[in-house]
Amino acid sequence: MDTGTSDHKPLxxxxxxxxxxxxxxxxxxxxxxxxxxxxxxxxxxxGSVDLDALVMVIVGSVAGGP
Incomplete structure (x- = not known):
């Protein structure tokens, strides 16, 4: 049975x-x-990173956003 571990790699x-x-x-x-x-x-x-924008993009990619 597949434990789903390989599914995390693409994400x-x-x-x-x-x-x-x-x-x-x-x-x-x-x-x-x-x-x-x-x-x-x-x-x-x-340098300085806008963490709010960075997190929004990461969360969007995980949720299937553009």
């Missing part, structure tokens, strides 16, 4: 992708305040 991948895209969007909007780059499977973040 996690969607959330990670959504988070990184939102961080990139915020950095593009105000590059003097925020810089973001990927380093392997990590994000290197230098």
């Amino acid at each position: 996690e991948a969607k959330a990670i992708e959504a988070a990184y895209e939102e961080l990139q969007r915020q950095a593009a909007e105000n590059p003097s305040v925020l810089r973001v780059r990927k380093d392997g499977d990590r994000a290197v973040i230098d």
Whole structure:
């Protein structure tokens, strides 16, 4: 019987992708305040992040939003 563990991977991948895209969007909007780059499977973040916007995007990706 499948325990459902494999089902979490795609959801996690969607959330990670959504988070990184939102961080990139915020950095593009105000590059003097925020810089973001990927380093392997990590994000290197230098600056101020709008956590409300970041959380909304992650929750939306988990809920099946755009």
